[in-house]
Amino acid sequence: MTSEEKKAAAPRREWPLWEVFVRSRSGLDHKHCGSLHAADAKMAIQLARDVYTRRQEGTSVWVARSDHIVASDPRDKDMYFDPMEDKVYRHPTFYRLPDSVDHM
Numbered sequence: 001m002t003s004e005e006k007k008a009a010a011p012r013r014e015w016p017l018w019e020v021f022v023r024s025r026s027g028l029d030h031k032h033c034g035s036l037h038a039a040d041a042k043m044a045i046q047l048a049r050d051v052y053t054r055r056q057e058g059t060s061v062w063v064a065r066s067d068h069i070v071a072s073d074p075r076d077k078d079m080y081f082d083p084m085e086d087k088v089y090r091h092p093t094f095y096r097l098p099d100s101v102d103h104m
Helices: 003-009 041-052 074-081
Strands: 017-023 031-037 060-065
Touching (some): 031 041, 041 060
Antiparallel strands (some): 017 031, 017 060
16 A cells, blocks of 8 residues: 555544634624634634634634533423423412512
């Protein structure tokens, strides 16, 4: 096997995928803008700045490796986002107001 054949047969290593979040102005939330491949966090920040912020529109950039993000399963949404009907202490009628409070 020649060296060219070895190169072709060798598994190709790609840089890891990074998710990019940009805050457009102070006081606003970071928004997911997209993804990019980079060798490390420093390179990911630099590439994110170049690709996702133009005309000085960003004030902050976050990057996170895609394989480090953990998400809930959409099929489990009821477990996470139900209004918690079984927890009566979350309802205002659970609490007794003092007699001195008559304007609520």
